[in-house]
Structures are given as C-alpha cells and as structure tokens.
Amino acid sequence: MAKQKLKVGLIGSGAIAREQHLPYWRELEEEGRIDLLGVCDLISERCETEAGKSKGAKPYLDYRKMLKEYHFDIIDVCTQNRGHAPITIDALNAGAHVIVEKPMAMNVKECKAMIAAQKKNKRKLMVAQHMRFEAGAEKLKEVAESGALGQIYASEAKWLRRRGIPGWGKFHIAKESLGGPMIDIGVHMMDLCVWLMGCPKPVAASGKVYRMFGDREDLFNADWGRPYPPKEFDVEDHATGFVRFEKGITMHVTVTWAANVAEETGGVTVLGDKAGIMTNPLGVYGADHSTLTSSKWDWLSPEDGHRREVRHFCECVEKNLDVRVQPWQSLNIQKIIDAIYLSSKLNKEVPIK
Ligand SMILES: NC(=O)c1ccc[n+]([C@@H]2O[C@H](COP(=O)([O-])OP(=O)(O)OC[C@H]3O[C@@H](n4cnc5c(N)ncnc54)[C@H](O)[C@@H]3O)[C@@H](O)[C@H]2O)c1
Incomplete structure (x- = not known):
C-alpha cells in the first residue's frame, strides 16, 4: 500500500517562509512525502505567488478558512510574533501538528496556552530554533x-x-x-x-x-x-x-x-x-x-x-518521534x-x- 503523504499548510508567507521554509517543504513534496495544500497570507500577492509554485497548493487570505478545508497533518506558522500563539492554538485544535517560528510567543501566558492546546490535542509542537x-x-x-x-x-x-x-x-x-x-x-x-x-x-x-x-x-x-x-x-x-x-x-x-x-x-x-x-x-x-x-x-x-529542521519535524510526524525543540524548553x-x-x-x- 502506498504511504500516506502528510498534508501541509503554511501560514504567513513573508521573508522566512519564502526563503527558508517553503523551499524545503517543496523538496519534501518532490520526494513524495508531503502535499503542500495551502499557503496563507494577509497579502494576496504573497500567498498567490508562493502557492503558485506548488502543483496542488491553494492561496488563502484567511487561515481559519484554510484550516476548515483540509484535515492538515502539519501547519507551519511563519507570521510575525503576534500571530504565533493564536494561530498555533487554532491549528492544534484543528488537529494539526505545528511548527512555529521563533520566538514561541509574546509572553509566558501565551506559551502556556499553546502547551495546554498541544497536550489537550495530543499533537506535536516545535519552535523553529534552526540553529x-x-x-x-x-x-x-x-x-x-x-x-x-x-x-x-x-x-x-x-x-x-x-x-x-x-x-x-x-x-x-x-x-x-x-x-x-x-x-x-x-x-x-x-x-x-x-x-x-x-x-x-x-x-x-x-x-x-x-x-x-x-x-x-x-x-x-x-x-x-x-x-x-x-x-x-x-x-x-x-x-x-x-x-x-x-x-x-x-x-x-x-x-x-x-x-x-x-x-x-x-x-x-x-x-x-x-x-x-x-x-x-x-x-x-x-x-x-x-x-x-x-x-x-x-x-x-x-x-x-x-532545511534540517523542516525535515526533522516532518520525520517526527511521520514516525511519531519526539521533536528536538521541546515546548517546555521554549517556554523557559x-x-x-x-x-x-x-x-x-x-x-x-x-x-x-
Ligand atoms: N529562524 C530565523 O532565523 C528567522 C529569521 C527571520 C524571521 N524569523 C521569524 O519568522 C517570523 C516572520 O518573520 P519574517 O521576516 O518572515 O516577516 P515578514 O513580515 O516578512 O512575514 C510575515 C508574514 O506573515 C503574514 N501574516 C501576518 N499575520 C497573518 C495572519 N493572521 N494570517 C496570514 N498571514 C499573516 C504577513 O502578511 C507577512 O507576509 C517572525 O516570527 C520572525 O521572528 C525567523
């Protein structure tokens, strides 16, 4: 039986997504491990351009709409820091594993709410500490x-x-x-x-x-x-x-x-x-x-x-492994x-x- 590909969506297609995340998700798509299905940004030109680089990806202006359209396995959050906590929590509640750009959030309270959502939904959560x-x-x-x-x-x-x-x-x-x-x-x-x-x-x-x-x-x-x-x-x-x-x-x-x-x-x-x-x-x-x-x-x-970080997160989801950057470490x-x-x-x- 063919291995199920992971359904991936990305929210916030600005500089870091364009230069450091999306190229590596596309690589994994070429390897047949994932399908990049949605790219979301508040700026239409950004999500349209980036979604247009993948065969099956659709552009979205509203991430909530995107989360409703598919049962994503992975959501990659690359918005400005203010969006990290609310978007991550929504994505976890929608059943996705989440990789979110650094810093984890705007304050300790938000980080704790993200960890609570991760635990409640039994999903993986990793802050993108690529170093x-x-x-x-x-x-x-x-x-x-x-x-x-x-x-x-x-x-x-x-x-x-x-x-x-x-x-x-x-x-x-x-x-x-x-x-x-x-x-x-x-x-x-x-x-x-x-x-x-x-x-x-x-x-x-x-x-x-x-x-x-x-x-x-x-x-x-x-x-x-x-x-x-x-x-x-x-x-x-x-x-x-x-x-x-x-x-x-x-x-x-x-x-x-x-x-x-x-x-x-x-x-x-x-x-x-x-x-x-x-x-x-x-x-x-x-x-x-x-x-x-x-x-x-x-x-x-x-x-x-x-590249190693994106591939690591994908592998952790594929094989149900622990992520290298544990949420409690980012909370600290x-x-x-x-x-x-x-x-x-x-x-x-x-x-x-
Ligand atoms: N790991 C690294 O080395 C590294 C380097 C640069 C930036 N970053 C992090 O990446 C994040 C983004 O930085 P950037 O330089 O790409 O900024 P950016 O401004 O270029 O991109 C952010 C994008 O998110 C979009 N966005 C904001 N709110 C949104 C929402 N609710 N829904 C959809 N899209 C939304 C914006 O329109 C923008 O296009 C920041 O958290 C930053 O700390 C990490």
Missing part, C-alpha cells in the same frame, strides 16, 4: 552530552551587530514583535546556549534594555537601510542580561542590532571545569596536564539548519525574556518560577 540543527551545534551538543565538559558552570550568549536593524517586516514594532534584538537574535543565542548546557531550569534574571539608535532621524543602518519611520520604532536595539539557573549555573547575554563596535561578532560559549565549547571559533577547548588543548572539526556539513526561554524585560523596568533582579 540547533546546524552541524557545528550538533557536534558541540554531542561533546556536551558525553560529559567531557565536566561541571558546567557559566556561559555566554552574544550577538553584536554594528548597524543591522532588520529593514523588513515589523521587527521594530513592539505590539507585533514584543521586542528588538532580544527577540530577534537573542532568542537564537539563548536557546542554543541553554540547550548546550542541558536545559537547566532558570531561577532568576536581571537585565537592561536600551533604545539608542532605532528611533533616531540620523540613523545610518548600513546593512538594511531604513524603510520605516523612526517614530514607529518602539522596541529596544540593545539588550543585556544575567541569568541564574539551578545548581549555580549562569548565562550572560548581550545582543544588539546597532552598537559602536568594530564589526559584527557573536556566538555561544559554555564553560565546564574539564573543557569549554564555543561556536565562534567552533571547537572544544581544554587542558591536558601541562598543555592546553583544542579540538576542531576539519569539515562539517554546510547544510542549512532550516520565554520566561527568561519576560524576566529580563521586567528587570529592566524595575531595575532589579527578578525571580523566575
């Missing part, structure tokens, strides 16, 4: 899980851009996105860092967020220009935080869209008493009696993490984010429950 799927990250995770780091005690999650505020979408508007670099690139760095440490439970955070460039008339945003009016910019463009986890583990976070630094830099560092791991430069760093050691990989697959990242924003407002460390 966990890059070959280098997978190698570092293997090393960390082998116990070679010894006792993990401190870490750093960092991404600094000199002038690189996203120049498309609604990244700069708080009611659409929640925040600035903390939400855009900070989520990636923190998720990777916490995952490499074995997902310890966060217990407290302090932080400060700043808006120093984004709303200035004279902003020179070298990487992407500035297509938005400065008055619209109401998120932070620089954020820093210090997070405490159980067992005394800590994480220092610094993320920025615009800062007066020499060049774009960043990465994740996890320190253990036997060895440390870094994504930049990628490797394992330790000591052996009186010598310092480092080990690197000569060649790692350059395959896009987004959201707890850290909420705590850093609150701490910035209150000017003191806040507990995380």
Whole structure:
C-alpha cells in the first residue's frame, strides 16, 4: 500500500517562509512525502505567488478558512510574533501538528496556552530554533552530552551587530514583535546556549534594555537601510542580561542590532571545569596536564539548519518521534525574556518560577 503523504499548510508567507521554509517543504513534496495544500497570507500577492509554485497548493487570505478545508497533518506558522500563539492554538485544535517560528510567543501566558492546546490535542509542537540543527551545534551538543565538559558552570550568549536593524517586516514594532534584538537574535543565542548546557531550569534574571539608535532621524543602518519611520520604532536595539539557573549555573547575554563596535561578532560559549565549547571559533577547548588543548572539526556539513529542521519535524510526524525543540524548553526561554524585560523596568533582579 502506498504511504500516506502528510498534508501541509503554511501560514504567513513573508521573508522566512519564502526563503527558508517553503523551499524545503517543496523538496519534501518532490520526494513524495508531503502535499503542500495551502499557503496563507494577509497579502494576496504573497500567498498567490508562493502557492503558485506548488502543483496542488491553494492561496488563502484567511487561515481559519484554510484550516476548515483540509484535515492538515502539519501547519507551519511563519507570521510575525503576534500571530504565533493564536494561530498555533487554532491549528492544534484543528488537529494539526505545528511548527512555529521563533520566538514561541509574546509572553509566558501565551506559551502556556499553546502547551495546554498541544497536550489537550495530543499533537506535536516545535519552535523553529534552526540553529540547533546546524552541524557545528550538533557536534558541540554531542561533546556536551558525553560529559567531557565536566561541571558546567557559566556561559555566554552574544550577538553584536554594528548597524543591522532588520529593514523588513515589523521587527521594530513592539505590539507585533514584543521586542528588538532580544527577540530577534537573542532568542537564537539563548536557546542554543541553554540547550548546550542541558536545559537547566532558570531561577532568576536581571537585565537592561536600551533604545539608542532605532528611533533616531540620523540613523545610518548600513546593512538594511531604513524603510520605516523612526517614530514607529518602539522596541529596544540593545539588550543585556544575567541569568541564574539551578545548581549555580549562569548565562550572560548581550545582543544588539546597532552598537559602536568594530564589526559584527557573536556566538555561544559554555564553560565546564574539564573543557569549554564555543561556536565562534567552533571547537572544544581544554587542558591536558601541562598543555592546553583544542579540538576542531576539519569539515562539517554546510547544510542549512532550516532545511534540517523542516525535515526533522516532518520525520517526527511521520514516525511519531519526539521533536528536538521541546515546548517546555521554549517556554523557559520565554520566561527568561519576560524576566529580563521586567528587570529592566524595575531595575532589579527578578525571580523566575
Ligand atoms: N529562524 C530565523 O532565523 C528567522 C529569521 C527571520 C524571521 N524569523 C521569524 O519568522 C517570523 C516572520 O518573520 P519574517 O521576516 O518572515 O516577516 P515578514 O513580515 O516578512 O512575514 C510575515 C508574514 O506573515 C503574514 N501574516 C501576518 N499575520 C497573518 C495572519 N493572521 N494570517 C496570514 N498571514 C499573516 C504577513 O502578511 C507577512 O507576509 C517572525 O516570527 C520572525 O521572528 C525567523
């Protein structure tokens, strides 16, 4: 008997969907594993163009209508952050497994509601943290899980851009996105860092967020220009935080869209008493009696993490496997984010429950 193909729909066919999700769903369609049946966007040109690239896909302007037309196995949510929770919950309630772009949602309450819907409907839910799927990250995770780091005690999650505020979408508007670099690139760095440490439970955070460039008339945003009016910019463009986890583990976070630094830099560092791991430069760093050691990989697959992530989610649904990015892990990242924003407002460390 021919294997049943999974019915897939995508909601929000903007930049990330067009460039990083839909090409990989189409690849799976060519392999005969899925049927892409619907592409939805509020902007008709976007959903029509993207649906038009697949034989059987129809464009939709209303995702609720799309959810009613098929019994989807998988819904991929790629809207702005504001849509993540309500659309995910509707899709789970319609019986679909859901992969949703990062960040999980706009706050902890929404994340909990998503997890409740996932449990109630016994579906899979995964936040698209594609960096966990890059070959280098997978190698570092293997090393960390082998116990070679010894006792993990401190870490750093960092991404600094000199002038690189996203120049498309609604990244700069708080009611659409929640925040600035903390939400855009900070989520990636923190998720990777916490995952490499074995997902310890966060217990407290302090932080400060700043808006120093984004709303200035004279902003020179070298990487992407500035297509938005400065008055619209109401998120932070620089954020820093210090997070405490159980067992005394800590994480220092610094993320920025615009800062007066020499060049774009960043990465994740996890320190253990036997060895440390870094994504930049990628490797394992330790000591052996009186010598310092480092080990690197000569060649790692350059395959896009987004491709591996989409294929992983498809396989998890096909074979009923656990997803790599568990919803409770993404909830913990959201707890850290909420705590850093609150701490910035209150000017003191806040507990995380
Ligand atoms: N993983 C990554 O590296 C990465 C990179 C960029 C963006 N993202 C995430 O992807 C998401 C989208 O970002 P983007 O850059 O593609 O933004 P975008 O603005 O280009 O695309 C979002 C699209 O969603 C559509 N949309 C919004 N609400 C909708 C609704 N109710 N129904 C149907 N369509 C709706 C918009 O019309 C728009 O076309 C964000 O959550 C962002 O954080 C992730």
